[in-house]
Amino acid sequence: MRALVFLVYLFLYAPIALVVLFSFNAGRSASEFTGFSVAWYGKAFSNTFLVQALSNSLFIAAASAALAAVFGTMAALAIERMGVRMRLVFEGLFAAAIVVPGVVIGIATLVALAAVFSILNPVIAGIWPGESPPQFGLGYASIIAAHGLFSMAVVTMIVRARIASLGRDIVEASDDLYATPFGTFRQIVLPQIMPSILAGFLLAFTFSFDDFIIAFFVAGSNTTLPIYVFASIRRGVTPEINAVATSVLVASLILILAARLLMREKKTRPLGED
Amino acid sequence: MTAAFVAPAALWLAVFLVLPFIAMLVFAFGRRAPEGGYLPAFTFEQFLNLPARATAFGNTLLLAPVGALLCLLVAYPVAYYLALRADPRHRLVLISLIVVPFWTSLLVRTYAWMYILGSRGLPSLLEAVGLPDIRMLNTPGAVLVGILYGYLPLMIMPIYVSLEKLDRRLLEASADLGARPVATFFGVTLPLSMPGVMTGTALVTILLLGEYLIPQLLGGGKVFFIGNALVDLFLQSRNWPFGSAIAVTLVLVVVVVLTVAMRIAWRFAGTRRVDLV
Incomplete structure (x- = not known):
């Protein structure tokens, strides 16, 4: 039972961890991690x-x-x-x-x-008296x-x-x-x-x-x-x-x-x- | 004094809940104008037209209960472990770890699965070990995985609450009287946790009936729910009267499910309150 519960926690957190991990990816790839970078955060927050x-x-x-x-x-x-x-x-x-x-x-x-x-x-x-109601x-x-x-x-x-x-x-x-x-x-x-x-x-x-x-x-x-x-x-x-x-x-x-x-x-x- | 205090909330309920419902009902019995507007009428033609969206209803009415049952099957052992087996010192942290994902963006959490089930995720891993051409995204299975992922915390919580309140002396008594652990589980634990099981199943089913994001992102237009049909009718094909009729029908389905669930829940003594936070 412990193993099953552990798997459920893994199931709950692995996908989130994946998104977080790839947000720090240096490259454009969504499946290959090519190095650590915060460049995408910079890019995201300079997008008006x-x-x-x-x-x-x-x-x-x-x-x-x-x-x-x-x-x-x-x-x-x-x-x-x-x-x-x-x-x-x-x-x-x-x-x-x-x-x-x-x-x-x-x-x-x-x-x-x-x-x-x-x-x-x-x-x-x-009923508006002015020009643009x-x-x-x-x-x-x-x-x-x-x-x-x-x-x-x-x-x-x-x-x-x-x-x-x-x-x-x-x-x-x-x-x-x-x-x-x-x-x-x-x-x-x-x-x-x-x-x-x-x-x-x-x-x-x-x-x-x-x-x-x-x-x-x-x-x-x-x-x-x-x-x-x-x-x-x-x-x-x-x-x-x-x-x-x-x-x-x-x-x-x-x-x-x-x-x-x-x-x-x-x-x-x-x-x-x- | 009381009236003044409740006035703002009453105004809100009237203008943004009751009035919209009346407007939706009026539209549902009306006719569609040529450019997608509304023509005043009293007709049942929108409701008679419902079979045109039978697939959406069929998918929803099948996958919502199946998804809820799937959640229940996974949630029960977890809730059982947390309530009766886990070290009490770690219990609070373990429970928090279950609840927290539920309150984070469902959009982001579902999006993570687009990643995993997409062609460059799990299928490409499977291809590497010699299982090519397995499509995962845009299948009913993908939608069910998304449902399990999104709604598992909501199922675990009420079951955990009912198991945690369970009087441990009953379990000891059952064992002392010679019942095997399995007999104790089916004779004592499971029946006493039924209020939690019912609450969780009803909650998850009701929320799934109105789901949009999970089938939209993981079903990719192939596996769609009533929610997806509604977005299409209101924001793309602009048939508001027909969309209103579908929305009214969806509310009726929710009411029926809720009533049946409450009828069953009343048969089991105990609380129906859910501790969501």
């Missing part, structure tokens, strides 16, 4: 299209994750105080946001936005909104799990000691749920940064890093793409490890040590 796609992805991931962290946490706190029926409605909708395949979310958002824009744009053009279209905002939906559901789920594991007793103790509701929230609840909010933010960031299929539908003429990588792969495997892929792997590795550390840490620490 690629750098633009990367900065788009970072901006979209940061915006959608921040949005999801704030609104998702607020929703998690509110859901705890709701009646059973309302709670079930929100639980169902958030579950749908997670379970419905990304390809369907992408399509549905595309269809809805196209329909809304086709009604809205002529109306605005009709603003035109709504697909772009950064639509990607951020669509990613925000999934991410909000994830943040709400994680924060709610954390709230459920908190005892009511310290909140009651705080109330008994004449803390204002806001004081209790800021000094007792918020510090306790902060690690899970941050973990949710990081997971949301990772999701958005790695997502291809939703962005593919709602990006309009904009490019994110996964869209750029996908288009490059279709043109053929090059060491430059290996260098980009390695960078993406390292970035998501750092984010996910940070998220895991945050979610572990406070679990074992006794209450009130902050």
Whole structure:
């Protein structure tokens, strides 16, 4: 059994190792290692299209994750105080946001936005006093909104799990000691749920940064890093793409490890040590 | 107070989940305009046209469950080892090593297999040892390898969680009462880990039903899923009403699979929560 488990770990890591190895290949070959070099990293990061796609992805991931962290946490706190029926409605909708395949979310958002824009744009053009009326279209905002939906559901789920594991007793103790509701929230609840909010933010960031299929539908003429990588792969495997892929792997590795550390840490620490 | 706190999320759910679904339903019952747009109508013709994409449905409905079962067969021994056999001091690291790849880019991980299964990868190695002309990329087998690679962590986690919670005294009791290890496994361990098995299988199957990247990159247009048909209909051949009808059908399939899985899961006592991170 040990041997089998070892093989599974090999299976999980060998392909990744291969991509990383060939990103340092001196030659153009994708199958023959001809010497160590970081030239492809230099080439990748001086490619303006690629750098633009990367900065788009970072901006979209940061915006959608921040949005999801704030609104998702607020929703998690509110859901705890709701009646059973309302709670079930929100639980169902958030579950749908997670379970419905990304390809369907992408399509549905595309269809809805196209329909809304086709009604809205002529109306605005009709009432706009100036020369060139603003035109709504697909772009950064639509990607951020669509990613925000999934991410909000994830943040709400994680924060709610954390709230459920908190005892009511310290909140009651705080109330008994004449803390204002806001004081209790800021000094007792918020510090306790902060690690899970941050973990949710990081997971949301990772999701958005790695997502291809939703962005593919709602990006309009904009490019994110996964869209750029996908288009490059279709043109053929090059060491430059290996260098980009390695960078993406390292970035998501750092984010996910940070998220895991945050979610572990406070679990074992006794209450009130902050 | 509660209403104000939930308002932004409620707005988001309404505008970017509920409204898009309604729009998709409206399109699915509409007609296609000559240039690929939408003509208002109430017709079932898009749904009656579904057999035109029967191959995509057939591939998906065959390879998604088969892929999930493949994941299950490999995942179970790993989860078993990690939960019951591994040194507890190393357990956290070993589990992290399983979860971390799941959160890294599926695009990049699948792309690595294009490399390995491509003509200059494994096939060229096999040719060197005297097995020429073996094509690996763009076959159902390649898609299954990609599925196993992409979704194995998601299958291991819930099984690990249910095995880790298992009361070890039950295993000792079973042994004390004279059961052989195999009998203990099939009589005690396996039934008690069924919630995890069900959760993992349902999760992986549902995600596979909507998969696009793995068949696109490793199936190369020969082995395609519903997701690939949808991308074609929306971004290339521009038949949005027909594409919407397919998407609606896909959601219905997901709902059916989910309902059946939950029915079965309820028969086994225990938790249905999955620890993904």
